[in-house]
Amino acid sequence: MNILDILFPKSCLRCHKSGKYLCDSCVKNTPFAETICPHCNHFSFYGKTHDQCKREHTLDGVISVWKYTGVVRLGITALKYKYAQAIARDLAESAIFEVIKYKIPKSSIFISVPLFKTKDNWRGFNQSELLAKELAIALGYSHLPYVLVRSVDTKPQVSLTKRERVRNMRGKFAVNTAVFDIIDKKRPIIIVDDVWTTGATLKECCKVLKQAGVREVYGLVLAQA
Template structure:
């Protein structure tokens, strides 16, 4: 045991048991998320957007990997709000077990994480969507390009807002200057949690306006 572990022992994020950030019992409780259309939120085969729901700027589909309940909920919260970056290794371990994206042909897709504003990233010291997105990209051997999207408007924390407020505040939030790389390209937008989808939908619309051919969403977890 290292001195650091002795002074600050690891505890399970869900039950508080000493020894690791996720105990064996709670690890068994991690469940896969259901597939649904990102527009109407009704069940959809493999998360593909229903043809009747598609629009010029909509996501072409959505894959959510884990269900957003204990212990996944606590894992993300501890990483996002308590800045426990070591939890990324726990997530990587769980990603190795899942086959969520194995049945999709994403060979020509580029994974782009939802960006933080420069101010918030400097304050937090890292972007959890970027760190987790890199783990997802590595797991499924996808190109990873966080520089494609920029967040140009500060927004209030989404967790504290009603659905209508989330949708309203996300307008004009993202931008991209990489028009040549985006035009005709295929992209996966990654975020840690899908709640209303306001953030991911706004990011998808930004890429579609720049001429992206396909834009899918991938979320580590879903509360839907």
């Protein structure tokens, strides 16, 4: 325990029990996400992309931990505000036992979605990067920051329809060669994000990575909206 825990004791974001931002019973009460194919949204074992849904440069699968509800939703929302690091760590540690069931290969590299700068995110805070790092630490994987970069600022996704979202993402990401060139392209890449809504962002990130020579790319999200 450090001095901050004494001055600002942690309590559950949902039931206010002291100890953690996400208490064990509120986490247990949060339903797990459905395992779905990221391309047709129908059931698939372990969130793997169905063979018939595979195209050039498509995601090989997506791991979604919880539904976007309860204490998980509160935790993800709170990441934008205070104590982001500590909340990200609680979220990552709560996700361990579910994520290990997916048996992600040990050689995988965890990366994040490039920073969004919108009016809701004026600080330029990248919660995807924080989650990628904390999940990699909690689960024992390599993590590399700034593998992908954003080439142009895009319009905020929330104001757009599904079709517009896909269009809005197109051509907005690029690999950061300074970091990317040192990666063995045979190692699977796991792109971490907070919430899966349409998957447009993760799909575009995947496309850029595969075009640059990465063989296997999966998404890992804490919650499915």
